[in-house]
Amino acid sequence: MRDVGRTGTRTVAVIGAGLVGLACARALQRTGHVVTLIDPEDPGSGASAGNAGLIAGSAVVPEASRETLLALPRLLLSNDSPVSLRITHFPRLVPFLWHFAKACRTSRFDELSRAMAQLSLNGFDRWMALLDDLPEARALFRRDGCLYLYLSEDEHLNAKKDNDVRRARGMPLTELSDADVRALLPDIGVTTAGGILAQSAGHVVEPRALGDLLFRHFVADGGRFQQRKIARLERVDHRVPAVHTTDGDQIAANVFVLAAGAYSRPLAAQVEARVPLATQRGYHVMVRDPDVSVPMPLLVPGAGLAVTPMRNGLRFAGLVEFDRLDAAPNPARTRQIKQCAVHLFPRLAVDNAETWMGCRPSLPDGVPIIDRAPGAANVFLAFGHGQMGLTQAAITGEAIAAIVEGDAPPVDLSPYRVTRFGRSENLHHAA
Numbered sequence: 001m002r003d004v005g006r007t008g009t010r011t012v013a014v015i016g017a018g019l020v021g022l023a024c025a026r027a028l029q030r031t032g033h034v035v036t037l038i039d040p041e042d043p044g045s046g047a048s049a050g051n052a053g054l055i056a057g058s059a060v061v062p063e064a065s066r067e068t069l070l071a072l073p074r075l076l077l078s079n080d081s082p083v084s085l086r087i088t089h090f091p092r093l094v095p096f097l098w099h100f101a102k103a104c105r106t107s108r109f110d111e112l113s114r115a116m117a118q119l120s121l122n123g124f125d126r127w128m129a130l131l132d133d134l135p136e137a138r139a140l141f142r143r144d145g146c147l148y149l150y151l152s153e154d155e156h157l158n159a160k161k162d163n164d165v166r167r168a169r170g171m172p173l174t175e176l177s178d179a180d181v182r183a184l185l186p187d188i189g190v191t192t193a194g195g196i197l198a199q200s201a202g203h204v205v206e207p208r209a210l211g212d213l214l215f216r217h218f219v220a221d222g223g224r225f226q227q228r229k230i231a232r233l234e235r236v237d238h239r240v241p242a243v244h245t246t247d248g249d250q251i252a253a254n255v256f257v258l259a260a261g262a263y264s265r266p267l268a269a270q271v272e273a274r275v276p277l278a279t280q281r282g283y284h285v286m287v288r289d290p291d292v293s294v295p296m297p298l299l300v301p302g303a304g305l306a307v308t309p310m311r312n313g314l315r316f317a318g319l320v321e322f323d324r325l326d327a328a329p330n331p332a333r334t335r336q337i338k339q340c341a342v343h344l345f346p347r348l349a350v351d352n353a354e355t356w357m358g359c360r361p362s363l364p365d366g367v368p369i370i371d372r373a374p375g376a377a378n379v380f381l382a383f384g385h386g387q388m389g390l391t392q393a394a395i396t397g398e399a400i401a402a403i404v405e406g407d408a409p410p411v412d413l414s415p416y417r418v419t420r421f422g423r424s425e426n427l428h429h430a431a
């Protein structure tokens with residue numbers, strides 16, 4: 001570790017200790033700053049704990065597209081769809097949907113795909129670089145590829161365009177027949193329409209352990225932790241000298257990084273960053289000691305699920321549910337995942353499987369905000385990673401450390417500017 005940053009040692013407070021906040025904190029600490037992490041919960045216990053674990057290099061296909069927009073009414077109305085919406089939540093979603101519709105313009109597709117690729121294609125390597133002094137954490141990563149499973153000919157045919165985009169971005173993909181799929185997955189109980197193997201994809205065998213290890217080493221190297229919730233950012237002359245906790249205390253620092261995931265919107269608004277951040281809630285079902293062989297992660301696009309072999313079991317994770325951040329988990333979603341699990345692998349016993357729900361921090365165009373706050377020169381924003389926060393956390397940390405230092409960031413950050421959503425004052429109803 002360097003002793004001091006290029007601009008001298010500064011005190012930095014990172015609000016939110018999910019994987020994005022932890023990666024920012026670690027990168028800033030390695031740059032030589034004195035860093036405090038602030039979170040009311042245990043570090044790494046939010047969306048970052050229960051995700052599918054994929055370091056999804058193949059995430060270069062924007063969700064916002066003409067095809068998704070046309071399919072959305074059907075997806076939202078059908079019972080067994082991977083996408084659902086609580087109808088009473090609709091008014092709060094209007095700003096998100098408005099910007100989503102704008103992002104679906106054909107002219108934006110290539111631009112958004114490039115913006116995703118910049119952060120995703122090197123996701124694995126950027127993690128390895130951030131963890132170069134933590135072999136224990138590196139040992140949680142695998143690079144076994146990822147198998148896209150198509151359950152019907154239509155699905156496989158419809159995926160052709162997405163797979164052409166992946167190939168155009170330089171990803172090696174191998175077409176597999178149903179017989180090839182069966183050779184890899186001897187316990188599969190359905191006839192597939194074949195699959196695609198994305199060789200360069202990786203995964204983490206226990207995302208929660210990654211958060212724990214990052215946090216433990218952050219503290220061992222002098223990092224501080226305040227188990228508090230931030231209620232307010234105080235602003236004086238275009239700067240934030242301190243943030244206020246919900247229990248009436250203040251935490252002062254030279255620099256602040258806002259990385260509170262799906263909960264960032266009200267805090268961001270206090271530094272003139274009004275953003276249509278919503279949450280797409282997702283679920284997982286974790287089967288301990290599964291009696292089936294799954295040698296690599298699977299993606300089942302038709303079901304909206306990933307199936308990931310983890311250190312402590314087989315995890316079925318995914319679905320998109322538009323609802324309030326604080327609404328109780330919906331048991332119908334975990335039933336839906338269990339049904340799909342048994343459909344794919346009839347031998348699986350899912351009755352006693354663990355279930356989990358978490359809130360993705362979602363922006364309408366599917367790329368995060370990595371930027372300086374418009375209303376405070378010493379506040380930096382790192383949130384909105386949606387479906388890709390595990391993949392993109394390390395490079396986000398690297399980028400934030402660079403812009404705090406005044407150094408050139410590892411990639412062009414213009415696609416992640418907060419101002420891309422305009423300065424609309426009408427966004428305060430977003431979820």
Ligand SMILES: Cc1cc2nc3c(=O)[nH]c(=O)nc-3n(C[C@H](O)[C@H](O)[C@H](O)COP(=O)(O)OP(=O)(O)OC[C@H]3O[C@@H](n4cnc5c(N)ncnc54)[C@H](O)[C@@H]3O)c2cc1C
Pocket residue numbers: 015016017018019020021038039040041042043044045046047048049050051052053054055056228229230231259260261262263264281282283284306317318319358359360361383384385386387388389390391392
């Ligand atoms: C089912 C599912 C599957 C997924 N699969 C993948 C995958 O395979 N690959 C991938 O790359 N991504 C995946 N994701 C997405 C990924 O998990 C998220 O993008 C990522 O975890 C977001 O990290 P974060 O640090 O921004 O948010 P979080 O992990 O949610 O952390 C935010 C933190 O901020 C804290 N906080 C909130 N409010 C305050 C406040 N006022 N003051 C202080 N702290 C506060 C919270 O307590 C929390 O700890 C998946 C997500 C889900 C739900």
